[in-house]
Amino acid sequence: MQFAIRPMIHGYDTFAAFGKAHAVGPRDLIFTQRILYETFFSQTQAQTLFYDDFCGGEPTAATVDAMLIEVRSRYFDRLIAIGGGSILDCAKVLALDSNDSVASLFASDVQPGRKVGLILSPTTCGTGSEVTCVSVFDFPEIGSKVGKGFNAGFADHAVLIDEFLSKIPYQVFATSSADALVHALEIYLAPGANAYTDVFCLAAVRSLLQGYIRMTQLGSSVIQEDAKAYLAASNMAGIALSNVLAGGVHAIAMHFGSEHHVPHGEATRLFLPPVFKTYYGKEPSGKIADIAQLIEEILGPCGPGCTPFDALDELLAKVVPTRRLSEYGMAAEDVDRYADKVIETQQRLLVNNYTPLSKADIVQIYNQLM
Incomplete structure (x- = not known):
């Protein structure tokens, strides 16, 4: 370690x-x-x-x-x-x-x-x-x-x-802070995570989610009021990232963002919910259970048939509205080729997945957003 x-x-x-x-x-x-x-x-x-x-x-x-x-x-x-x-x-x-x-x-x-x-x-x-x-x-x-x-x-x-x-455009704030959230969540689950990265990741997740709730309730004017908290949360997630690399969300977002010239934070926010829902479905009892518990603690208990990551998806959609991949120009016939390209070019990140993502898993993640 x-x-x-x-x-x-x-x-x-x-x-x-x-x-x-x-x-x-x-x-x-x-x-x-x-x-x-x-x-x-x-x-x-x-x-x-x-x-x-x-x-x-x-x-x-x-x-x-x-x-x-x-x-x-x-x-x-x-x-x-x-x-x-x-x-x-x-x-x-x-x-x-x-x-x-x-x-x-x-x-x-x-x-x-x-x-x-x-x-x-x-x-x-x-x-x-x-x-x-x-x-x-x-x-x-x-x-x-x-x-x-x-x-x-x-x-x-x-x-x-x-x-x-103080002058940050809302869209830049929203997508960049969402990327900080992705860093913290991915690194907490990464195989190389440790007690020290866990502390920074959980603190960043808690701060960002609490900030999002304040913003959705009170409006975007509170962003400047919460500037110190947002900057610190992003920095803490960055400290974790400097020690342990991100995983599957970033791997898939890297290729998609390059193909369609999508800002990095927008792409990672887009793929966070389907990747984490896939993880949760495959291995719900591991460290992802800690994240699920933290989300419920902050956002409230999930309703029947809903997972904490569905609730997270709903909150994120209020911060950065979800767009379908077809709106960016991706076609259904691209899915198989994109999955191959992720596997070919992003092994540096894929090895940090919470659970292994097969080609079929990556195809399913794309299809969920088509």
Whole structure:
């Protein structure tokens, strides 16, 4: 058993407080989006590099290669990445001490060091990327997203700034926080989970579900009131993820998201209920019983013929409405091919399933959402 928390974790109310505490200045390069720069820190003395100049959606290997060319022409001491999971994932690679392309860096035996300091600050409450070493990029040539952990990818500092949630679009909040919930639930059930990851996962699940109930009862205006709780829950799920990888929900979502250009959090939220219902049907008496009990404790007892994961599905549908796979452009005849592709490209995640998922199981999961 191993467990570690690598970055030093800090919390601030505002960017200004962070900038003062960390002496942000001209020898720093802030990697972010223009809208974040213009909204929160346009007066900074730091250099800037904008994700939007290279990529309009989630990062591909090619767009990150273009970022690498630009970053290698700059002179700076610290890379400060401020943004969602895609920006933070890119920053881990941009800070590496290497002249390789992304494809070369993702080779199994490549682990370069880091050439500059690295500070990661999330503006969503989802991926927990600020405390992991993993970068996930889309590789269109193989038709799937691929993740890789870099030993040097852990930041020196992970910085949680409440102010950044004050302007978050509802859809970004909803899908990113749902991804944090998926992380916590999957890692709690993973074969490599331990007493320490269990503590972080259960705390994250409890906080997120309680936040969702408040939001569905009182409206989205309470998101900012609960900013510290959401950021902490996402961070705790990220700490668990930095020690144990996610499983089948992410495996299926990775391929589907790549095929249909669906934001990562939206895809993981979509596949969470059918995967967990499959797990619960196959092995209801294991650790998943703890999750079922926690869901009932927070959401209330299930009615006749209903499982806790049906109740979870109903709550999630109020946060991120469920869409059928056909609405994204998937056809019934795609199911078999997609299942094969998941098995072919996502073994890194599938080995962390609570119970093994056969091809027939994956086909059934797709069919439940068609």
